[in-house]
Every structure is written in structure tokens, then in C-alpha cells.
Amino acid sequence: MANGEELLWDAADKGTAFVPRLRRTAVTAVGAGLFVLVLWASAGATWAAWATAAYVLMEIAYRLWDRHRLVEIHIVVTETDGLTRLRLRQVGGRTTEHDPHHVARVLIIRDNVVDTAKLRLRLNGKLVLFGRAGRPPAVTVWRKACPRAHIQERNAWWGMPGVPD
Known part of the structure; x- marks a missing residue:
């Protein structure tokens, strides 16, 4: 961290994990393709071909969405x-700077089971950025950094399995 920077958000996993995801997608697509060939010999397997294509398209869409998730947010004095500027770093490596007064909403969703949190950041009232899971930040630091933002913190909606809420 450079002089004058303060960390607002830090994700636990900052990597892209492209190779394992690509390997998993390829193995699943090949397995489903073999399944389609076996079924096509005996009966109509059009549904299996469509399911395989839909799975591959969903993996591609998730990969594109995941590249834009936030992994680090610093408050920086230029x-x-x-x-004062917010420096946002995304999974794909892109770094942008924004005025903290343009932050409309900060939502921190704490996990009920594990000590992690997720972040939703709304800029200029329309652009919503999602953060990867990380350590829960202090809300007071966010309130100090973004004075015009509506800052909210809540627990996740799910409970611990086997324990009544």
C-alpha cells in the first residue's frame, strides 16, 4: 500500500482461476457430448445436446461476469x-478511480456461518459493482470515506444448517 492509501475492501480470492474453470468446463462438455452420442444412437437426445450447449454458455457468461467483480478498494489522496478518490481493482486487473461522493449505496452482506462478507457498491445511482467474498470491513470507515452514500450492513438470509433460526 502506498502512502496515504486506506484499504476499504479486500477479497480473500483475487485470482482468476481460469485454468481450473476451463478444465472443468471442457471435461463436463466432453462427458456430456459422449452422453449425447450414446443416447443419439438409441433414441432422440436433442435435449442433452441443448443442455450441454446451455451449460457451456452459462460458464462463459459467468466468466465474463466474474472478471468485473471487485477484489480491492482503496481510498487514495491524489x-x-x-x-480523495476511490481506487477500485477488478478481478481482470482493471483499475478505475471514482469520486467518493458519487457512491450512492454500499451494502455489506455478512455470512452467518463463516466470518466473510460480500459487497455491493452502487455508483452514480445506476452502476452496480459486486465484490468477491472477503473479510467484513468496518462500516465506520465506509461512512467516513463516502459521506453521501447510503451504507447498510445486514446478515445473509440463510442460517446454519440443522440449527433453527
Whole structure:
């Protein structure tokens, strides 16, 4: 961390994990393709071919969505004009800077079972960015960094398995 930076969000997993996901998608697609060939010999297996294609398309869509998730958020004071900026780093490596006054909403969702949290950040009232799971941040730091934002913290809606809520 450079001088004058304060960490607001830090995800536990910052990697893209492209190779394991690609390997899993390829193995599943080949297995489903063999299943389609075996079924097609004896009966109509159009549904299995469509299911395989849908699975591969969903994996591609998830991969594209996951590249835009946030892994780090720093509050930075710029050296040129001394303004405070939010530096957002995404999974794909893209880094952007935004004015903290343009943050409309910060939602921190704490997990009930494990000590992790998820982040939803709304900029300019329309752009919603999702954060990968990480350690729960202090809400007071967010309130200080983004004074105009509606900052909310809540527990997840699911409970611990086997324990009544």
C-alpha cells in the first residue's frame, strides 16, 4: 500500500482461476457430448445436446461476469490536486478511480456461518459493482470515506444448517 492509501475492501480470492474453470468446463462438455452420442444412437437426445450447449454458455457468461467483480478498494489522496478518490481493482486487473461522493449505496452482506462478507457498491445511482467474498470491513470507515452514500450492513438470509433460526 502506498502512502496515504486506506484499504476499504479486500477479497480473500483475487485470482482468476481460469485454468481450473476451463478444465472443468471442457471435461463436463466432453462427458456430456459422449452422453449425447450414446443416447443419439438409441433414441432422440436433442435435449442433452441443448443442455450441454446451455451449460457451456452459462460458464462463459459467468466468466465474463466474474472478471468485473471487485477484489480491492482503496481510498487514495491524489498527489496532483489533493482530492480523495476511490481506487477500485477488478478481478481482470482493471483499475478505475471514482469520486467518493458519487457512491450512492454500499451494502455489506455478512455470512452467518463463516466470518466473510460480500459487497455491493452502487455508483452514480445506476452502476452496480459486486465484490468477491472477503473479510467484513468496518462500516465506520465506509461512512467516513463516502459521506453521501447510503451504507447498510445486514446478515445473509440463510442460517446454519440443522440449527433453527
